[in-house]
Amino acid sequence: MAKGRVSIVVERCKACGFCVEFCPSHVLALSSAFNSKGYHPPHVVHPEKCSGCDLCGMYCPDFAICATKVDPAKSKADPAKEGDK
Numbered sequence: 001m002a003k004g005r006v007s008i009v010v011e012r013c014k015a016c017g018f019c020v021e022f023c024p025s026h027v028l029a030l031s032s033a034f035n036s037k038g039y040h041p042p043h044v045v046h047p048e049k050c051s052g053c054d055l056c057g058m059y060c061p062d063f064a065i066c067a068t069k070v071d072p073a074k075s076k077a078d079p080a081k082e083g084d085k
């Protein structure tokens with residue numbers, strides 16, 4: 001079960017790839033899709049591996065990505081609440 005959740009602000013991304021390179025769990029990959037500036041933003045390819053360490057957020061020079069820790073007990077108890085945060 002995932003212990004972290006990644007949020008990506010696609011339009012801020014300049015596709016430097018730091019988040020992909022520095023993620024210790026290989027959660028991310030650059031997408032084949034473009035944002036409006038013509039860059040390929042990252043997307044989550046292995047959500048179950050994310051620890052919520054937020055290294056991706058710390059390395060991103062454009063504040064385009066961040067991660068939060070998820071409480072597994074809470075998300076299991078009421079998965080419908082996940083979208084409310």
Ligand code: SF4
Nearest residue numbers: 023050053054056067
């Ligand atoms: S929070 Fe950590 S494990 Fe999750 S995607 Fe970011 S760098 Fe990878």
Ligand code: SF4
Nearest residue numbers: 013014016017019060
């Ligand atoms: S580190 Fe930031 S700007 Fe670079 S690819 Fe990742 S989200 Fe995009």
